[in-house]
Amino acid sequence: MQNHTEHIQICFDCAAACEHCATACLQEEHVMMMRDCIRLCRDCADFCKLCASLTARHSDYMMDFMVLCAEVCDACAEECSKHDHDHCRACAEACRRCADDCRKLSANA
Template identity: 45%
Template sequence: MPLAALELNDTEQECIDNCFEAVQACEWCADECLDEDMDMSRCIRLCRDVADLASEHARFMARNSSYSTDLAEATADAAEECADECRQHDHDHCQTCADVLDDCVETCRQMI
């Protein structure tokens, strides 16, 4: 079934897109953090949590799951915490990740 056939409104589709962008940004950021000289364990853990939650949330939204709202809240909370953590680091990957997460937080909050 082509994506156009899914019965999602524009806000829902934007949230799904932002979640998948968050997954990519968080996976990239976590991987890059492994190469940093400083302790980046909190950033890595939060990025991994967000990547998993955002992926689940997008998939639950796509199938119109009744649990989607609960995952939207968890994803938004984790993404907000992760963005705050990333902003504490000057690395380009952390700053980029934080910017991407802002959009994810905003659209996930609209789904609650």
């Protein structure tokens, strides 16, 4: 059984960045302009936490879920990249890293 400790940490780091971004977006002056960002960040955080959990327990579905998690991370990174806030830029970076790692691991399955 392969140890995926680094991947699990990358997933949790992405989830934390997404949660922080969503919370910070709620404090922005034009919060309605941030609603897609908030929604995607919340979805992405949930996907990343589940991906980490499935990976930690070596679920039979973890590799398939990594493909889906990468898609959600890509969408979140794309949305966050549209905004010029530090929290959005940090979130987009964390999402790209998680998506890349998910793709790398699922391709090597």
